[in-house]
Amino acid sequence: MTTGENSEQPAILELSCPTCASQLRFAPGTTHLTCVRCGTTSAIEVRTGPALVEQPYDEWERDNAGRQVSSLGGVVMTCEGCHATTESAALASICQFCRGHLVPVAQPDGVVPPSGVLPFLIDRRRAADAFVAWVTDQEVGLDELKNVNAAESFTSTYLPLWTFSATATTAYEGQRGIRKAVRLDDGRVELRADWHDVSGSVDTPITSHVVEGRDLGIGQSRIVRKLDLTATVPFQPEYLAGHTATRYDVDPAAAFDEVRRKVEKKRIRNDVRDDIGGDETRIGSTTTTYSHVRFALLLAPLWVLTYVAAGKTWMVLVDGQTGQVEGEYPVDRVKFTLLVFKWIAVFVLGFCAFIWLLDKLNL
Numbered sequence: 001m002t003t004g005e006n007s008e009q010p011a012i013l014e015l016s017c018p019t020c021a022s023q024l025r026f027a028p029g030t031t032h033l034t035c036v037r038c039g040t041t042s043a044i045e046v047r048t049g050p051a052l053v054e055q056p057y058d059e060w061e062r063d064n065a066g067r068q069v070s071s072l073g074g075v076v077m078t079c080e081g082c083h084a085t086t087e088s089a090a091l092a093s094i095c096q097f098c099r100g101h102l103v104p105v106a107q108p109d110g111v112v113p114p115s116g117v118l119p120f121l122i123d124r125r126r127a128a129d130a131f132v133a134w135v136t137d138q139e140v141g142l143d144e145l146k147n148v149n150a151a152e153s154f155t156s157t158y159l160p161l162w163t164f165s166a167t168a169t170t171a172y173e174g175q176r177g178i179r180k181a182v183r184l185d186d187g188r189v190e191l192r193a194d195w196h197d198v199s200g201s202v203d204t205p206i207t208s209h210v211v212e213g214r215d216l217g218i219g220q221s222r223i224v225r226k227l228d229l230t231a232t233v234p235f236q237p238e239y240l241a242g243h244t245a246t247r248y249d250v251d252p253a254a255a256f257d258e259v260r261r262k263v264e265k266k267r268i269r270n271d272v273r274d275d276i277g278g279d280e281t282r283i284g285s286t287t288t289t290y291s292h293v294r295f296a297l298l299l300a301p302l303w304v305l306t307y308v309a310a311g312k313t314w315m316v317l318v319d320g321q322t323g324q325v326e327g328e329y330p331v332d333r334v335k336f337t338l339l340v341f342k343w344i345a346v347f348v349l350g351f352c353a354f355i356w357l358l359d360k361l362n363l
């Protein structure tokens with residue numbers, strides 16, 4: 001007996017090719033799925049409407065207080081290909097028996113579903129080309145870098161990100177300094193600030209501020225900082241077919257704390273400073289409250305390459321939308337030393353030319 005348990009199996013996306021029954025995969029830069037074997041394409045019924053719908057944070061908090069994503073189970077999925085059952089907390093995964101693509105169409109209660117997605121625009125080939133161009137630019141990289149088979153080794157994954165919008169209202173107390181000229185005893189004139197106590201309140205609008213929903217442990221922050229959200233489209237599970245996508249592990253409450261920490265450190269302080277005005281400014285106390293807080297989950301595409309060179313594992317990331325490369329590489333000590341010598345030679349020659357010129361002018 002299944003007392004109280006939900007015996008209903010959540011639906012998974014049908015991803016078998018209508019022609020050959022192999023797996024369909026979202027083809028980067030298109031709006032269709034392509035069969036990995038015969039190339040048959042199947043159009044995605046693209047949803048229209050706002051790209052990212054941020055939901056009221058208060059309502060979500062009220063309904064999910066104290067519930068943590070780490071305590072929520074995965075989704076049980078039966079593979080269409082081999083009928084094996086897999087339980088996974090990922091938004092998209094691969095069947096370990098037949099490599100079938102598993103994409104659940106719904107998430108368990110309490111898990112925030114993605115609202116928007118930046119679909120892959122760059123395919124594996126272009127990611128590999130971007131890597132090769134990047135390697136060529138590294139003047140001091142080891143030669144063996146050029147032998148890395150990037151096309152083979154890249155994997156594609158979607159990063160979970162939170163976006164928050166809100167109005168931050170900050171009540172402050174501080175001092176405004178107006179400079180005026182003061183004549184000193186010795187006759188000199190100096191500018192000194194006259195300080196006046198001020199207090200007030202200033203609003204700081206926060207619009208889709210992005211923070212990471214999971215640390216993938218691959219240094220993804222470098223890519224996240226440069227993301228362009230204008231290409232966001234409404235989420236559809238089809239965009240995940242054939243790629244991996246992990247569930248977020250930073251709960252919305254922790255993500256909101258992070259947003260507050262970031263905006264209060266810089267933007268709000270700047271707004272308070274501007275509001276106080278004057279030639280010089282002193283900020284005393286501030287108290288910030290947030291209203292109209294809304295949030296959403298967004299997925300961003302990433303090509304990930306790990307390669308071994310000089311006896312070490314290295315990581316390179318390619319933004320799946322822009323092809324921008326971020327990563328580390330082993331430095332060739334001989335090339336590096338030669339480059340340093342080149343700089344020194346240029347500097348010394350420049351210096352000698354300068355001395356020679358000075359000498360000539362003095363004659």
Ligand SMILES: [Zn+2]
Pocket residue numbers: 017018019020021022035036037038039040
């Ligand atoms: Zn096919």
Ligand SMILES: [Zn+2]
Pocket residue numbers: 079080081082083084095096097098099100
């Ligand atoms: Zn399977």
